[in-house]
Amino acid sequence: MRMNVTAQPDEVDLPPLSARSVVLSLLLGTHPPEMAAKDLVRGVEPFGVGGSTVRAALSRMVAAGDLRRTDGVYRLSDRLLERQRRQDDAVHPDTRAWHGDWEMAVITATGRGPAERAELRGRLSALRLAELREGVWLRPANLGRPWPADLGGVLQHFTAHPDPSAPDLAAGLWPLDAWARTARVLLAHVEWTQRPADRFTALAAVVRHLLADPVLPAGLLPADWPGPALRTAYGHHQRELVATVSGAGA
Numbered sequence: 177m178r179m180n181v182t183a184q185p186d187e188v189d190l191p192p193l194s195a196r197s198v199v200l201s202l203l204l205g206t207h208p209p210e211m212a213a214k215d216l217v218r219g220v221e222p223f224g225v226g227g228s229t230v231r232a233a234l235s236r237m238v239a240a241g242d243l244r245r246t247d248g249v250y251r252l253s254d255r256l257l258e259r260q261r262r263q264d265d266a267v268h269p270d271t272r273a274w275h276g277d278w279e280m281a282v283i284t285a286t287g288r289g290p291a292e293r294a295e296l297r298g299r300l301s302a303l304r305l306a307e308l309r310e311g312v313w314l315r316p317a318n319l320g321r322p323w324p325a326d327l328g329g330v331l332q333h334f335t336a337h338p339d340p341s342a343p344d345l346a347a348g349l350w351p352l353d354a355w356a357r358t359a360r361v362l363l364a365h366v367e368w369t370q371r372p373a374d375r376f377t378a379l380a381a382v383v384r385h386l387l388a389d390p391v392l393p394a395g396l397l398p399a400d401w402p403g404p405a406l407r408t409a410y411g412h413h414q415r416e417l418v419a420t421v422s423g424a425g426a
Contacts, residue, residue, distance in 0.1 A: 306349035
């Protein structure tokens, strides 16, 4: 996604979503994540996607394993159900009181190839850890999510107690100012757009941005952190868009 991070909402650059992206975004934001074919076709019309284009996209997505089709109803595949779980967690993160402890993951496995290393880095990033140095990842211990048991064979997971300069440590691990600037641009853009297609595109960008939020304790964040406001705006407008789709499909 190309984005021009500026203070003006009309300067954010969000390319239109493809038919596949529209379908996925709708299903990822729907609980349970399933819709009848006729409802999907009619429901995406407000977003500027024609029926024949949607039907072709649905066929390709079933063939690719993105969707499952049963009796004319399309559902997310198991792989994309996990993506929906991560998206839901990005919008509604499970946090707990923070008492100054940090999680630390130290990679101990050796002999892994580039693909395996990249996959592990992606998983640790999805767990909202950041790399302090090669093979050492950490974050504040303020999340309620369970630690994946299958990672035990490649790393050691500890609780750490850094020195009192924790805000400086957090600022060095995550680009907090850059994340906040982009969040404010997206927030303004979501509120500024009027057309359903434009707002839908903006909300898809918002949820991608929320996936990169480290979800730090308040004491480690810059002043006026826009994360909560961005989540509130996303939830409000996502409900409006689901109602638009439901009305179109009725």
